[in-house]
Amino acid sequence: MSFSTSKGIIEPGTYFMMGNFAAVEAAILAGCRFYAGYPITPSSEIFERASVRFPQVGGYAIEMEDEISSAAALVGASYAGNKAMTATSGPGFSLMMENIGLAFMTEAPIVIINVQRAGPSTGIPTLVGQGDMMQSRWGTHGDIETIAYSPSSVQEFFDLTITAFNTAERFRTPVFVMADQIVGMMWERLVVPSIEKIELTHRMILEPGSRQLPFDYNNDFAPMPLAGGGTFVNVDSLTHDPRGYPSTDHSVSENMLRHLVGKIRNHSQEIWKWDEYMTEDAEELVIAYGSTARSALAAVKSARGKGIKAGLLRLITPWPFPDDIVESASRKVNNIIVPEINYGQIIHPVKENSECPVIGVNRAPGQLIDPLAIVDALEVVAR
Numbered sequence: 001m002s003f004s005t006s007k008g009i010i011e012p013g014t015y016f017m018m019g020n021f022a023a024v025e026a027a028i029l030a031g032c033r034f035y036a037g038y039p040i041t042p043s044s045e046i047f048e049r050a051s052v053r054f055p056q057v058g059g060y061a062i063e064m065e066d067e068i069s070s071a072a073a074l075v076g077a078s079y080a081g082n083k084a085m086t087a088t089s090g091p092g093f094s095l096m097m098e099n100i101g102l103a104f105m106t107e108a109p110i111v112i113i114n115v116q117r118a119g120p121s122t123g124i125p126t127l128v129g130q131g132d133m134m135q136s137r138w139g140t141h142g143d144i145e146t147i148a149y150s151p152s153s154v155q156e157f158f159d160l161t162i163t164a165f166n167t168a169e170r171f172r173t174p175v176f177v178m179a180d181q182i183v184g185m186m187w188e189r190l191v192v193p194s195i196e197k198i199e200l201t202h203r204m205i206l207e208p209g210s211r212q213l214p215f216d217y218n219n220d221f222a223p224m225p226l227a228g229g230g231t232f233v234n235v236d237s238l239t240h241d242p243r244g245y246p247s248t249d250h251s252v253s254e255n256m257l258r259h260l261v262g263k264i265r266n267h268s269q270e271i272w273k274w275d276e277y278m279t280e281d282a283e284e285l286v287i288a289y290g291s292t293a294r295s296a297l298a299a300v301k302s303a304r305g306k307g308i309k310a311g312l313l314r315l316i317t318p319w320p321f322p323d324d325i326v327e328s329a330s331r332k333v334n335n336i337i338v339p340e341i342n343y344g345q346i347i348h349p350v351k352e353n354s355e356c357p358v359i360g361v362n363r364a365p366g367q368l369i370d371p372l373a374i375v376d377a378l379e380v381v382a383r
Helices: 019-030 044-056 067-079 090-106 133-138 154-171 181-185 250-265 292-305 323-330 347-352 371-382
Strands: 013-018 034-037 060-063 084-088 110-118 124-128 147-149 175-180 187-192 274-277 284-288 310-315 335-340 358-362
Touching: 013 019, 019 044, 019 084, 019 110, 019 154, 019 175, 019 181, 019 187, 034 044, 034 067, 044 060, 044 084, 044 181, 067 084, 067 090, 067 110, 084 090, 090 110, 090 133, 110 154, 110 181, 124 181, 133 147, 133 175, 147 154, 154 175, 154 181, 154 187, 175 181, 284 292, 284 323, 284 371, 292 310, 292 335, 292 371, 310 323, 323 347, 335 347, 335 371, 347 358, 358 371
Parallel strands: 034 060, 034 084, 084 110, 110 175, 147 175, 284 310, 284 335, 335 358
Antiparallel strands: 013 187, 110 124, 274 310
């Protein structure tokens, strides 16, 4: 693989690359120059490659003592003006949750990649799972709205990492890339565009002397004060007023949370990403995400060969959940099948937003779902 000798940024072209490596190259192209993390299978290749590549582009990749401090370092780096990221897997994701909550509260744009593995607890570190999907929505305490992307290929892992940075900067919020062991460790064709063709979102900075408050609860896209930038601001984990100072006044709590939740809810339809395959005349629908969507697509094609009018709705953004899309699709089909490498997580919001029966095809983590299992379920409901 060749790189630009002047900037150290990957040159445009076609590559054969591991998903975890592709995420690092995408982060660099997105402008990320700070990585703090702790090695954990199956995301360790991200840290390994970042340790080599970030210094080549003038950035930093730092090993922290644990995942708790890694997430804290991202918040600090973000307030110093950097685009910042980490990568982890289930147990590390759990440890990061308190400081991810801090990032939500302080509106610090950061990117967290979770290469999911089998769980719970230590589980099977080297094999696939999709058991962290609900954790990415509800893992930290308090009222929040999260944004998460779920890639199904190496190319999409690359593309969605860039999208995650853009979304984090626009909304001043943590953003998750919920990959899994299959997508992270597989090698596939990757097309890297020229940097001129990559649309990047740059942070709005609160200028010193500005009359605008550092936490503007009337603005979904407020500029961010930076440490050492000459703006006087208190950055606090406590409920705080628009100046950043702690308050127990209920009106302050109400205004702050309405802003934190509303800035994502107000723009959820702009955030949603999904793909549809053969849904135009579908009578049975499969809703899938991540690596499982690959099995689901093979199953839909096989079912079509058996005379079953099946289609696939692939959720690229599980959060915010595309409720209108699922509800609309559910009105046009007889049944919905939701395959997951867990015992039922995304199936819950699918059921909540569907007007037809919803059936899960679940597999314990450690192995990708066989397309034949999904075909069997389609055959049963089609009868």
